[in-house]
Amino acid sequence: MDLERELRALEIAWPETPHFSVATPRHARWRRHATGWRRHTAVALAALAVAVAAAFAVPQSRAAILRFLDLGGVTIEFVDRLPAARERPLSADLGPVVTRAEAEAALGRPLLVPHLQPLPPLHLRNRVVSLVFAEHGEPVLLSEFAFGSFFFKKLVGGSTSVVPVVVHGDSGLWLSGAEHAVFFTTVPPRLAGNVLIWQDGDLTLRIEGRRLTEAQALDLADAIYPGMG
Amino acid sequence: MRRAQRGDSRAFEELVQPHQEIAFRVAYLITRNAADAEDAAQEALVKAWRALGRFRAGAPLRPWLLKIVANEARNRRRSAGRRERLALRAASPGEAAPSPEEAAVAADERARLLAALDELPDQARLVLACRHLLALSEEETAAALGVRRGTVKSRSARALERLREAYGSRA
Numbered sequence: 001m002d003l004e005r006e007l008r009a010l011e012i013a014w015p016e017t018p019h020f021s022v023a024t025p026r027h028a029r030w031r032r033h034a035t036g037w038r039r040h041t042a043v044a045l046a047a048l049a050v051a052v053a054a055a056f057a058v059p060q061s062r063a064a065i066l067r068f069l070d071l072g073g074v075t076i077e078f079v080d081r082l083p084a085a086r087e088r089p090l091s092a093d094l095g096p097v098v099t100r101a102e103a104e105a106a107l108g109r110p111l112l113v114p115h116l117q118p119l120p121p122l123h124l125r126n127r128v129v130s131l132v133f134a135e136h137g138e139p140v141l142l143s144e145f146a147f148g149s150f151f152f153k154k155l156v157g158g159s160t161s162v163v164p165v166v167v168h169g170d171s172g173l174w175l176s177g178a179e180h181a182v183f184f185t186t187v188p189p190r191l192a193g194n195v196l197i198w199q200d201g202d203l204t205l206r207i208e209g210r211r212l213t214e215a216q217a218l219d220l221a222d223a224i225y226p227g228m229g
Numbered sequence: 230m231r232r233a234q235r236g237d238s239r240a241f242e243e244l245v246q247p248h249q250e251i252a253f254r255v256a257y258l259i260t261r262n263a264a265d266a267e268d269a270a271q272e273a274l275v276k277a278w279r280a281l282g283r284f285r286a287g288a289p290l291r292p293w294l295l296k297i298v299a300n301e302a303r304n305r306r307r308s309a310g311r312r313e314r315l316a317l318r319a320a321s322p323g324e325a326a327p328s329p330e331e332a333a334v335a336a337d338e339r340a341r342l343l344a345a346l347d348e349l350p351d352q353a354r355l356v357l358a359c360r361h362l363l364a365l366s367e368e369e370t371a372a373a374l375g376v377r378r379g380t381v382k383s384r385s386a387r388a389l390e391r392l393r394e395a396y397g398s399r400a
Contacts, residue, residue: 003393007346007361010339015263017250020274021242 090141090208091132095125103129107146109203114142114223135220140209142220146202165196165214167205167221172198174214196221234281241278248291249274251363252298255373258358259302266302273301292372295365299373345395353388360385 103122104111107129113119116133123130130143161177176194193210196217205224207217232240245252252273256266277297284293346354352374359370360381371378 003342003389003396004361006338006342007357008364010342010362012343012362014254015257015266017253018267018270020245020249020253020271 090139093125094123094130094132094141095128096123097121098124098129107144107203109146109201112144112200112203112205112224114220135209135212136216138209138211140207140212140220143206143208145204163214165198165218167196167198167218168200168225170199172196172221174217176214230284230286234284238278241281244290245274245277245294248294251291251365252294254363255295255359255365256298256302258355258363259299260306265305269302269305270298273298276301289368292369295369296372296375299375342396345392348395349388349391352384353391356381356384357388357392 098106100111100119100122103124106124106127111122111129113131114133120131120133128143128145130141132139132141134140161175163174165172165174174194174196175192192208194208194212194214194217196207196212196214198205198221205221207220209217230240230244233244249270253266253270256269256273257263260266260269273294277294280297284290346357349357355374356370359365359373360367365373367378367381370381374381376384
């Protein structure tokens with residue numbers, strides 16, 4: 001009896017292999033409906049609210065990493081305890097300064113920025129375009145990246161508030177309260193302050209400021225769009 | 230690879246796409262649960278994506294990837310604290326069976342062999358499953374199990390012996 005041969009000859013009824021993606025983790029199903037959100041904002045916002053509520057409803061006694069949400073190029077994991085991360089300036093690790101044309105070439109579409117005179121330096125790292133400017137005397141970081149071209153993750157502790165919002169008709173999230181950790185692909189994790197994240201078509205936008213309020217962040221986001229500011 | 234290491238997620242997905250099925254199956258063998266295997270493989274791919282900058286240029290991708298997947302699967306299994314049976318099923322032989330009687334005998338033998346395999350201790354079961362059910366190389370099996378190639382050889386020999394005893398006792 002050649003057991004090795006018999007084993008190799010076995011045809012196993014394996015479970016079907018799911019589709020995996022680093023840009024679209026399975027845990028969060030929202031992004032698959034991103035196009036629909038643009039057309040049906042009210043429905044999407046309701047779904048977003050349900051998803052946020054569901055994410056928080058998972059019992060705390062399960063594994064350390066409990067819940068996931070996804071928005072554009074951002075994955076948000078809800079964890080019991082944040083990993084080690086340092087507080088660093090908003091302008092840290094943004095990459096070299098580039099021209100507007102280079103920034104738009106990296107995004108594959110026009111940049112969305114508030115009307116600022118002069119326009120602050122644009123930075124580019126891993127196809128993420130960032131700029132830092134002052135709002136109400138506080139530094140604010142605006143980052144933009146194309147859908148599917150980039151991945152970064154936020155880890156949110158239990159005392160961080162995550163609420164769904166609408167920005168210019170698109171779905172977004174407002175993260176505030178306790179600090180959360182943010183992971184980019186190639187730089188060390190850092191602690192982040194209050195953050196507004198939203199999608200504009202295939203673009204994900206993110207505004208961060210330590211003392212930024214939700215109203216200020218939404219005003220800033222609206223100011224990015226012509227005729228809204 | 231260069232595009233992926235520069236942060237192009239589509240390039241990374243193209244790189245790992247040919248290995249997704251084997252990665253999922255390795256995770257399934259370890260977690261013994263399709264949902265946990267899916268979570269483990271997904272999370273492992275994200276970790277691999279983050280760690281790609283440290284991947285040694287020119288090294289084979291599959292063993293590196295399988296090692297990350299297997300580690301994640303083991304972590305999931307430990308944290309889940311479950312002891313599920315693997316419950317592998319043999320696929321239907323289709324047109325290959327010469328007669329219904331012979332087909333029934335062959336199916337019974339396959340079921341006995343799989344049951345015997347499933348009853349082996351984890352180490353023995355996994356090394357045989359990796360080498361013979363998934364047809365992984367010794368290097369890939371070593372990466373997935375987190376052991377040296379020599380350990381794969383010795384562990385395989387002992388596992389086959391145990392399987393032979395278990396299978397024989399079921400005859």
